[in-house]
Amino acid sequence: MVEFAQQVISGVAIGCVYGLVALGFVLVYKATEVVNFAQGELMMVGAFFAFTFTTLTGLSFWIGVGAAVAAMAALGALIDRIVIRPLVGQPAFAIFMATIGIGLLARSVAGMVPGWGFETHALVTPFSDRVVGLGTLTLSQEHLSIIVATVLLVALLAAFFRFSRLGVAMQATSQNQLAAAYMGIPIKRVYMLIWALSAAVAGFAGILLAPIAFVHVNMGFIGLKAFPAAVLGGFGSIPGAIAGGLIIGVVEALAGFYLPEGFKDVAAYVVLLAVLIVRPRGLFGVSTRRRV
Amino acid sequence: MALLAATALAISFGGIRALDGVDFTVEDGEVFTIIGPNGAGKTTIFNLISRIYDPEGGRIEFAGAEITRLAPHRIAGLGVARTFQNIELFETASVLDNLMLARHPHRRTGTLAEMLFTPKVQRQEIAMREAVERVIDFLKLAHHRDTRIAELPYGVRKVVELGRALAAEPRLLLLDEPSSGLNVEETQDMAFWIKDIQSGLGITVLIIEHDMRLVAAVSDRVLALNNGRVLAEGNPAEIQQHPEVIRAYLGG
Amino acid sequence: MKTSYAHDLRLFRHRGDVVWYGALGLILLAAPLLTDDYGLAQLSFVCIYAIAGVGLMLLSGFTGLISLGHAAFLAAGAYTTAILEQQGLDFAIALPAAALVAGLLGVMVGLPALRLSGIYLTIATLAFAFIVEEVLTRWKGLTGGNAGMLLDDASLLGLAIDSEPRFYYLALGLLVLTMLAGINILRAPLGRAMIAVRDSETAAQAMGVNLAIVKTTAFGLSAALTGIAGALYAHKLTYISPEQFTIFVSIEFLLIVIIGGLGSLHGAVFGAIFVIVLPQLVLIARELLPTAIAGLPGLEAAAFGLALILFILFEPMGLYGMWAKLRHYGRTFPVYKKATFRRTKSFLKGEGG
Numbered sequence: 087m088v089e090f091a092q093q094v095i096s097g098v099a100i101g102c103v104y105g106l107v108a109l110g111f112v113l114v115y116k117a118t119e120v121v122n123f124a125q126g127e128l129m130m131v132g133a134f135f136a137f138t139f140t141t142l143t144g145l146s147f148w149i150g151v152g153a154a155v156a157a158m159a160a161l162g163a164l165i166d167r168i169v170i171r172p173l174v175g176q177p178a179f180a181i182f183m184a185t186i187g188i189g190l191l192a193r194s195v196a197g198m199v200p201g202w203g204f205e206t207h208a209l210v211t212p213f214s215d216r217v218v219g220l221g222t223l224t225l226s227q228e229h230l231s232i233i234v235a236t237v238l239l240v241a242l243l244a245a246f247f248r249f250s251r252l253g254v255a256m257q258a259t260s261q262n263q264l265a266a267a268y269m270g271i272p273i274k275r276v277y278m279l280i281w282a283l284s285a286a287v288a289g290f291a292g293i294l295l296a297p298i299a300f301v302h303v304n305m306g307f308i309g310l311k312a313f314p315a316a317v318l319g320g321f322g323s324i325p326g327a328i329a330g331g332l333i334i335g336v337v338e339a340l341a342g343f344y345l346p347e348g349f350k351d352v353a354a355y356v357v358l359l360a361v362l363i364v365r366p367r368g369l370f371g372v373s374t375r376r377r378v
Numbered sequence: 379m380a381l382l383a384a385t386a387l388a389i390s391f392g393g394i395r396a397l398d399g400v401d402f403t404v405e406d407g408e409v410f411t412i413i414g415p416n417g418a419g420k421t422t423i424f425n426l427i428s429r430i431y432d433p434e435g436g437r438i439e440f441a442g443a444e445i446t447r448l449a450p451h452r453i454a455g456l457g458v459a460r461t462f463q464n465i466e467l468f469e470t471a472s473v474l475d476n477l478m479l480a481r482h483p484h485r486r487t488g489t490l491a492e493m494l495f496t497p498k499v500q501r502q503e504i505a506m507r508e509a510v511e512r513v514i515d516f517l518k519l520a521h522h523r524d525t526r527i528a529e530l531p532y533g534v535r536k537v538v539e540l541g542r543a544l545a546a547e548p549r550l551l552l553l554d555e556p557s558s559g560l561n562v563e564e565t566q567d568m569a570f571w572i573k574d575i576q577s578g579l580g581i582t583v584l585i586i587e588h589d590m591r592l593v594a595a596v597s598d599r600v601l602a603l604n605n606g607r608v609l610a611e612g613n614p615a616e617i618q619q620h621p622e623v624i625r626a627y628l629g630g
Numbered sequence: 631m632k633t634s635y636a637h638d639l640r641l642f643r644h645r646g647d648v649v650w651y652g653a654l655g656l657i658l659l660a661a662p663l664l665t666d667d668y669g670l671a672q673l674s675f676v677c678i679y680a681i682a683g684v685g686l687m688l689l690s691g692f693t694g695l696i697s698l699g700h701a702a703f704l705a706a707g708a709y710t711t712a713i714l715e716q717q718g719l720d721f722a723i724a725l726p727a728a729a730l731v732a733g734l735l736g737v738m739v740g741l742p743a744l745r746l747s748g749i750y751l752t753i754a755t756l757a758f759a760f761i762v763e764e765v766l767t768r769w770k771g772l773t774g775g776n777a778g779m780l781l782d783d784a785s786l787l788g789l790a791i792d793s794e795p796r797f798y799y800l801a802l803g804l805l806v807l808t809m810l811a812g813i814n815i816l817r818a819p820l821g822r823a824m825i826a827v828r829d830s831e832t833a834a835q836a837m838g839v840n841l842a843i844v845k846t847t848a849f850g851l852s853a854a855l856t857g858i859a860g861a862l863y864a865h866k867l868t869y870i871s872p873e874q875f876t877i878f879v880s881i882e883f884l885l886i887v888i889i890g891g892l893g894s895l896h897g898a899v900f901g902a903i904f905v906i907v908l909p910q911l912v913l914i915a916r917e918l919l920p921t922a923i924a925g926l927p928g929l930e931a932a933a934f935g936l937a938l939i940l941f942i943l944f945e946p947m948g949l950y951g952m953w954a955k956l957r958h959y960g961r962t963f964p965v966y967k968k969a970t971f972r973r974t975k976s977f978l979k980g981e982g983g
Binding site: 121169172173176178179180181182183184186187188189190191192193194195197198204310313314317321346347348351352354355356358359362363366367368 | 696742745746747748749750752753754756757758760761764767768877881884888926927928929930931932934935936937938939942943946
């Protein structure tokens with residue numbers, strides 16, 4: 087029973103990471119209908135930035151992390167400006183392929199940066215290697231910090247979207263681009279900010295993930311699981327993205343513990359296919375039909 | 379003989395009753411027009427006939443056979459063809475290829491034969507091409523035969539949409555707002571074509587239309603619809619003078 | 631001058647085409663005389679990738695079903711070949727078997743995929759490929775797991791395909807047959823139906839196209855062709871393991887059809903050439919670059935990523951599009967209109983492009 091709870095907690099922790107990557111992904115999709123295949127790679131770059139700003143340059147952890155998130159926001163805005171915006175009006179598939187290209191590029195460039203390369207790096211955090219006792223459970227502070235940080239971030243984002251002018255503008259732009267434009271909202275700038283936010287969230291997820299998975303160019307693969315998470319959640323739903331991530335994380339952890347070798351790696355994808363067969367639009371997805 | 383018979387058709391979309399017990403019949407060989415304000419349920423009727431939606435109640439019979447829950451792709455084979463309000467042409471294909479696809483119900487060859495391009499496939503292609511060229515001649519589309527739809531102006535696209543439905547050689551032709559977006563001359567052409575289709579090709583035509591002059595010019599009978607219900611039915615003159623129709627739709 | 635509809639059906643519609651293709655054919659046949667074993671091996675790879683490219687093009691380019699999981703079908707073909715030949719069977723049996731197994735796998739994916747559309751379908755194919763990769767790794771009894779499987783030279787009806795020229799002719803022959811099959815499909819009702827499904831499912835259905843059958847056929851056919859490529863691939867590499875059928879391979883296939891030119895069969899060949907040539911260019915570039923940069927791994931992947939982005943930004947119709955523009959320019963000189971190739975853009979959400 088204790089082991090079960092431990093697995094669930096670790097599953098929830100990794101699920102939070104999946105959920106955050108999926109959240110960033112859904113943010114962009116809701117607004118622009120663009121599917122960003124490179125979301126996982128963005129997470130990886132964010133982890134590397136954190137690694138660079140803390141370990142390599144010796145800044146304090148919190149400043150380094152803040153700098154990394156800010157750098158990610160800038161990167162997201164840059165991607166939107168240089169690659170995505172010129173593609174406005176093209177078929178969705180073309181833009182999707184462009185993000186695949188971005189992902190490929192990001193991964194290989196990361197391998198070429200001096201100090202990064204294809205080796206594994208450790209990100210040292212104030213929570214490394216510390217544990218907390220909770221009754222009969224021993225929880226690593228890393229797992230706890232991930233869960234707490236995710237909850238805080240999601241609450242912050244929810245408040246942002248609800249109460250801040252920019253957040254409301256983003257929602258408006260997501261729901262009805264034309265109407266938002268007519269209301270005087272600067273669409274292009276809002277899109278750029280949404281990309282910045284999405285990349286920042288991805289980077290944040292990478293920072294949370296780094297202590298348990300290490301910083302490595304293949305982190306993007308972990309981020310690939312954001313797709314099943316987003317699909318589970320219904321692709322246009324932010325709470326759904328988190329929920330999807332949690333489900334994937336827990337299923338994965340339990341599969342790794344109870345099932346033979348190999349099931350853990352594909353658990354996310356098996357769950358995805360199972361859900362899609364029953365509900366082709368995801369768990370919370372809404373069916374949209376072209377009116378003819 | 380009624381070619382098409384709709385009985386007590388009913389369907390809702392998210393709480394809104396789009397059709398609430400609609401009855402009508404279309405006689406073989408006539409031009410039957412449905413009019414009504416936007417949202418009256420006209421296109422919904424078409425979508426039920428071409429089986430995009432399932433009705434919640436009622437039935438549809440075509441040539442005596444019930445088609446209420448038939449699979450959508452079987453309708454064309456029975457002899458029903460339609461155009462779409464917002465034009466659903468195949469954008470990346472040429473006019474010719476769009477029309478050739480209309481001959482799909484006449485396909486008698488399988489995947490393997492087509493991969494090998496057997497003589498039977500070749501003969502079928504030529505036969506389909508000949509049928510399609512007749513429509514191209516009729517609608518004077520020869521000029522645009524090899525042009526991609528994406529490069530054609532709106533007025534020509536409407537004609538191609540009509541041509542694609544005709545190329546199927548249907549018994550019943552459903553035209554959804556054939557004159558929308560067309561200027562006076564183009565609408566005039568459309569009226570001529572509809573009359574020709576009826577008398578020259580012997581096809582029964584069911585139309586949704588807003589342009590009352592076109593309606594009056596081509597229709598044998600008119601059905602006025604409002605809020606998912608039938609207001610009145612009769613010949614164009616009767617409908618245009620019907621008090622409820624005037625109140626709901628024609629103004630005044 | 632065209633004098634009959636049959637003329638439009640012909641393989642070569644312009645007399646000039648016969649000359650060009652004839653010359654190309656002669657050069658291709660004479661390749662063993664014109665280049666060495668290494669060059670022939672590269673040409674063979676182009677053929678293999680082009681066959682898979684045609685397969686993916688039919689599904690994604692023409693039917694509009696984007697697959698990110700085609701490595702799974704390549705693997706199906708490769709492993710079927712390896713396993714059957716391990717039992718002593720001739721390539722003449724292993725090859726159709728590879729196509730059949732891959733094709734059935736394709737149908738298996740296609741059937742549930744009928745309910746999925748757009749990005750959901752693509753992600754489902756991705757998930758499927760990951761699962762297949764894992765199955766190949768874990769089912770050690772059948773596939774040898776991570777240790778992989780070795781293959782001897784192919785034996786085609788007793789004839790040993792044990793030299794580069796022989797393998798090249800085999801691959802080239804299969805590519806020609808594949809292209810013919812593709813061209814035939816596209817000038818027949820099935821091809822039109824595929825394009826219809828891509829451009830407007832609603833209209834296609836209203837015109838009598840059975841969506842389920844067309845989509846499943848497209849999946850099966852696409853997978854079978856990729857399976858054939860897999861059979862050749864296995865023999866070319868002589869060693870296969872799950873690591874050769876990762877998502878990167880699936881992405882590489884998509885690269886082929888995008889950069890080659892989505893929506894044209896020739897694009898598959900152009901794309902295959904590009905995917906084989908680019909690493910060679912990177913090799914050459916490495917010698918020219920300062921050692922610090924040249925020694926870096928990942929240059930190729932970066933080149934692919936960059937190429938993909940640049941093509942989508944500046945030449946969305948791909949290499950075939952560039953070629954078509956060039957040819958159009960040549961044919962219509964001097965009344966060439968640049969706007970001929972301008973694509974319409976759609977700006978409203980949900981318009982579907």
